Amino acid sequence: MNQVDVTINVDTSNQYQRVYGYGGALTQSSAYLFSEMLKTNETFGMDVLKSLFDPNEGIGISMLRVPASSCDFSLYNYTYDDVVGDTALDHLSINIDLLYTIPIIKTIQQFNPNIRLIYTPWSAPTWMKSSDSLDYGTLNLNMYDVYTDFITKFITLYKEEQGIDIYAITIQNEPLFQPMTYPGMLVTSQVETSLVKLLGPKLKAANLSTEIFIYDHNWIDPEYPLDILSDEDAYPYVGATAFHCYQGDVSNQSVVYTKFPEKEIHMTECSGGAWAPNFSDNLVWASDNLYIGAMTNWASSMLQWNFALNTQSGPTNHGCLNCRGFITVDESTYQSIEYNVEYYGTAHYNKFISQPCFRIDSEIINNSQQPSSSCINSIAYSNSDGNSYHVVVVNSCSTIMNLQLNLVQENIYLTYSLPIGLTTFYF
Incomplete structure (x- = not known):
């Protein structure tokens, strides 16, 4: 040489933080596409799922983010309880997830029984909100207690009815953003602090080990999680701060870690799309900011967005029209896919790490x-x-x-x- x-x-x-691995999101849209592949050609569908989740035959993805109720990549709008005024939550049900999401999770667990699931709500039910809409508005003050009961109950149903343990719950996806065209809810740091203080004891009383992740929004506003962690009553119930990549700088993860190093950091969402078509440029940017950048700024996991989308960047629920998944599915046959840069990048960083690693x-x-x-x-x-x-x-x-x-x-x-x-x- x-x-x-x-x-x-x-x-x-010289060990730093514990790392759980790399992953992405099983939206209802992705679960639907996987289901259609399995229904059309079970062998092909299983091979695709193995390529993503099997530690031996695939890249061994070890973290899975799942929307709790509908999001911008769902087939339609719904929550687990859309019966107006059901404050006793007698009608709360996770049966809608039995259509696509839960069967795919159980198939994934065949390949990796230890995969960790992070659930995230995009909105409370309309009848709990100021707007009477899933797409915007705030949580009514008299619904704080009901909504934390709602979260506790659906986590309990997952465990008791389906045998699925939810590793972590985030309080709200992108709490400072109101989408207006798909589910979302404005939740200030003060409101999220109140919800954490209600939810934490309820999870404990229900004998649930599910951790609470706060913020779940862009790098741009580290003061939001710092507000919550600075509250001495909320602090004990916070397991981690979650970040997204769409605004700000990854170094803001370290701002939170430096003040609260005993609390984990997780990078829970970043999507590629048609706006960034160059494979090599994407690979370098994702390495610098996500695969490496998030981890050197103390993340214990790094998750991208949809695992699977079709050739029309969907199905989409009035959200992003040009996002890209780990794989692109030919919806005309459900027997042909294209692996994208998100898949190959994750493969390099995730394939050879074990649980736990540091x-x-x-x-x-x-x-x-x-x-x-x-x-x-x-x-x-x-x-x-x-x-x-x-x-x-x-x-x-x-x-x-x-x-x-x-x-x-x-x-x-x-x-x-x-x-x-x-x-x-x-x-």
């Missing part, structure tokens, strides 16, 4: 006089066995770079001609 351009020193003894130190040293050698990025993980390590290196330079990769504590020294793109090393 020629002179080394870049050295990466991986310190396997982020470890990965120091990049520029040995070259070429300015381009600064366009190297990397992340490293230590697996639960304590003897295997996973390193991903991104070369976004314009040429092959000569790499020296060192895991000194393990007596591993590797020289490698690093091609443009992503390279995964597993030791």
Whole structure:
């Protein structure tokens, strides 16, 4: 090899946060498409699901986000209780999820029984809101108690009726955004603080281990979760802060972590789409900001948006008309798919990490006089066995770079001609 351009020193003894892995969202639209594939050709459909969720035959996705009731990628609007005035929640039911979502979850669990589920509501039922609409408005003050009962009850039904444990619940998807065309609800940090203080004791009383994730919105406003965590009565019930990627900078995750390092950070949504058609550019941006960027800013998981959409970027419920999923399904046959950059990127970062794993130190040293050698990025993980390590290196330079990769504590020294793109090393 020629002179080394870049050295990466991986310190396997220096562990940072626990990492649960990478994933995406099983919206009703995605669950519907998976269901149609299985109905049309079960073998083909199972192979597609394996490619996503099976740790051995696929990329082993380990985190799953599920909308609790309808969202912008549903077949229509609904919640788990649309009977007006049912404050006793006698009519609350999760039967609508039996159409597509729950059967697909149970199939996924065949491949990965330990997959973690994060549920997120987009709106309370219309009759609990100021607007009498799913698409906008606020939660009525006299419904705070009813709505936290609503959340507790549907989590309980999932466990008792379906044997599905929900790992975490976020209080509200993008609480500072009112979509106007699909479900959404304005929830200030003060209101969310009140809801956390009501919901936390109810989950505990129901013997539910489900954690509460707060915020679940863009990087732009770290003060929102800080407001909640600063409330001494809400603080004990908060498991993590969740972020989205659409505004702001990923470094704001570290703003929250620095003040409350004992509370986890999770990156719960980011979608690709037709606005970003270049595969290599997407891969580099996602690596810098999501796959690596979110994790080096203390995320314990990183989830993208829809697992599956059709060739029309749907089915969509009056939301995004040009979003992209991990896979694109040909809805004319349900027997043909295209794997997108979201799939291949996640594969590099998720395939070889175990549960649990920990982020470890990965120091990049520029040995070259070429300015381009600064366009190297990397992340490293230590697996639960304590003897295997996973390193991903991104070369976004314009040429092959000569790499020296060192895991000194393990007596591993590797020289490698690093091609443009992503390279995964597993030791």
